[in-house]
Amino acid sequence: MSSRHANERPTRARAVVKPFQIRGRFLTALALRLEGGPPDVAFYEALDEQLQQTPQFFSAAPVVLDFARAPGIATPEKIRDLAHELRERNLLVFGVQNAGPIDQSALQSMGLIPLGPGRDEPGPDDAARRKRGVEKLLPPDNKIVTAPVRSGQIVVAERGDLTVVGSVASGAEVVASGNIHIYGTLRGRAVAGVHGNVNARIFCRKLDAELVAIAGLYKTSDTLDPAARDRCAQIFLEKEKLCMEAIA
Amino acid sequence: MTTQMKAEPPLGRVIVITSGKGGVGKTTSAAAISAGLAKLGHKTVVIDFDVGLRNLDMTMGCERRVVFDFINVIQGDARLKQALIRDKRLETLSILPTSQTRDKDALTKEGVEAVLDELKREFDYIICDSPAGIERGAHLAMYFADEAVVVTNPEVSSVRDSDRVLGLLSSQTQRAETEGAEPVKAQVLLTRHDRARVDRGEMMTVEDVLEILAVPLLGIIPESQAVLRASNVGTPVVLDEPSAASRAYEDAVARLTGQEVEMRVTGERRPGLFHRLFGRSA
Numbered sequence: 001m002s003s004r005h006a007n008e009r010p011t012r013a014r015a016v017v018k019p020f021q022i023r024g025r026f027l028t029a030l031a032l033r034l035e036g037g038p039p040d041v042a043f044y045e046a047l048d049e050q051l052q053q054t055p056q057f058f059s060a061a062p063v064v065l066d067f068a069r070a071p072g073i074a075t076p077e078k079i080r081d082l083a084h085e086l087r088e089r090n091l092l093v094f095g096v097q098n099a100g101p102i103d104q105s106a107l108q109s110m111g112l113i114p115l116g117p118g119r120d121e122p123g124p125d126d127a128a129r130r131k132r133g134v135e136k137l138l139p140p141d142n143k144i145v146t147a148p149v150r151s152g153q154i155v156v157a158e159r160g161d162l163t164v165v166g167s168v169a170s171g172a173e174v175v176a177s178g179n180i181h182i183y184g185t186l187r188g189r190a191v192a193g194v195h196g197n198v199n200a201r202i203f204c205r206k207l208d209a210e211l212v213a214i215a216g217l218y219k220t221s222d223t224l225d226p227a228a229r230d231r232c233a234q235i236f237l238e239k240e241k242l243c244m245e246a247i248a
Numbered sequence: 249m250t251t252q253m254k255a256e257p258p259l260g261r262v263i264v265i266t267s268g269k270g271g272v273g274k275t276t277s278a279a280a281i282s283a284g285l286a287k288l289g290h291k292t293v294v295i296d297f298d299v300g301l302r303n304l305d306m307t308m309g310c311e312r313r314v315v316f317d318f319i320n321v322i323q324g325d326a327r328l329k330q331a332l333i334r335d336k337r338l339e340t341l342s343i344l345p346t347s348q349t350r351d352k353d354a355l356t357k358e359g360v361e362a363v364l365d366e367l368k369r370e371f372d373y374i375i376c377d378s379p380a381g382i383e384r385g386a387h388l389a390m391y392f393a394d395e396a397v398v399v400t401n402p403e404v405s406s407v408r409d410s411d412r413v414l415g416l417l418s419s420q421t422q423r424a425e426t427e428g429a430e431p432v433k434a435q436v437l438l439t440r441h442d443r444a445r446v447d448r449g450e451m452m453t454v455e456d457v458l459e460i461l462a463v464p465l466l467g468i469i470p471e472s473q474a475v476l477r478a479s480n481v482g483t484p485v486v487l488d489e490p491s492a493a494s495r496a497y498e499d500a501v502a503r504l505t506g507q508e509v510e511m512r513v514t515g516e517r518r519p520g521l522f523h524r525l526f527g528r529s530a
């Protein structure tokens with residue numbers, strides 16, 4: 001089992017229809033990626049251990065069930081059991097992905113929504129792929145922020161690198177599809193390679209993060225490498241492992 | 249008390265006293281800063297945005313003189329002149345109290361703007377005492393501000409809330425939304441600073457706080473019995489007997505008006521052991 005960041009694309013459109021407004025919202029969720037057979041006692045023990053180690057990471061985080069590596073267990077009954085067990089543990093399960101052709105009304109009755117890209121659904125999948133194709137053709141759109149990123153703020157570079165000239169506060173979040181450069185202290189969350197770029201890196205002048213993630217692999221403040229903590233550091237993936245090292 | 253009067257047109261500068269967290273000293277600071285400005289001869293009004301709690305008029309000692317309030321004016325039930333209370337100690341100081349019986353929804357953006365515009369024609373400084381939190385009341389208190397005093401205690405949760413508020417000041421204010429406008433000028437006022445507790449490592453140092461917030465420091469107000477005493481008798485601390493806290497607020501006020509004043513970290517002089525044991529009977 002591994003946890004991944006799943007991301008919904010933000011919608012730029014902002015239609016004003018009184019008496020309410022519709023706004024696109026960028027949502028970062030945790031994806032619980034299931035592997036192998038149906039969840040057993042050992043699975044739940046491992047999960048409970050993980051929850052105990054990093055409780056703050058899971059508290060209030062929306063969770064998606066990802067069946068990409070366990071297609072055999074994506075049946076309504078198994079999903080119902082799993083969702084029930086997770087909700088018992090106060091995880092906010094709201095969606096499934098890569099569940100194959102599954103009965104929509106069954107999902108709906110469990111309060112779950114299917115999230116793209118649903119590989120076996122012809123309609124939405126084509127649209128999603130087309131959209132991705134179009135985005136690949138667009139030039140990169142790097143972003144530079146010249147002010148500190150404050151607690152409660154989220155800055156996203158959808159297609160490219162993000163550079164912050166200043167610090168990223170505790171409770172703030174910076175997200176990029178490419179690299180993230182922080183000329184200041186990283187105290188909040190930094191999520192690089194958000195669309196799966198395993199070559200993305202995070203650089204910061206001082207590492208004191210609540211969370212760092214690259215292409216879905218993450219570490220939290222209590223699992224930061226002591227050798228890099230409070231130092232000028234870079235964070236990168238090597239052989240599917242998140243590494244961090246002091247530089248300069 | 250003597251005050252010098254000025255002849256120039258009013259400055260009309262709107263300053264919000266805000267923090268995110270409650271109980272950090274916003275109202276105390278709004279009272280002290282407005283009284284300090286008025287003492288220097290600036291025509292000053294202080295507005296209570298904390299609808300429902302209504303602490304400012306007590307801190308200013310005018311709670312028994314409230315007839316109409318800010319909400320009455322916004323809803324058109326009273327004129328501004330009827331709601332403004334002239335301070336008995338300083339003729340340059342006025343208070344616009346709020347209502348204790350209404351809720352936050354009684355404030356509207358248009359109403360607040362109209363009141364501020366009218367006040368700008370008469371006053372040099374318009375001090376807005378914000379409620380805690382980051383919702384409607386706090387949003388409206390900061391929305392029209394030219395400047396912000398972010399009141400912060402030297403502890404982690406207060407610093408984090410202040411950071412959050414600084415983010416809102418740079419994104420959710422009229423200045424932030426107006427193309428080409430100068431951003432809201434924000435400064436930190438560190439209050440309830442207890443040097444002994446900082447030395448013992450129980451509180452954050454000034455440097456730590458500034459490193460995180462990354463905005464200029466307006467002043468350091470020590471934790472002080474003088475503040476409690478003054479607020480209990482309804483006197484802004486700068487109008488009470490001189491104390492470390494009143495001097496620190498006066499320095500902050502001078503900086504707010506653009507003067508350069510050296511930063512000093514003071515603490516209440518603690519009586520020595522001898523005095524603690526024998527002082528009372530001596």
Ligand SMILES: Nc1ncnc2c1ncn2[C@@H]1O[C@H](COP(=O)(O)OP(=O)(O)O)[C@@H](O)[C@H]1O
Pocket residue numbers: 267269270271272273274275276277303380439440441469470471472473475476479493
């Ligand atoms: N420097 C200080 N020293 C001691 N007590 C203080 C100081 N500043 C504020 N207080 C006390 O803290 C309490 C909360 O202050 P207040 O100004 O009402 O905070 P806020 O408006 O931010 O909620 C009050 O009882 C006040 O007297």
Ligand SMILES: [Mg+2]
Pocket residue numbers: 274275276298303378379
């Ligand atoms: Mg208050």
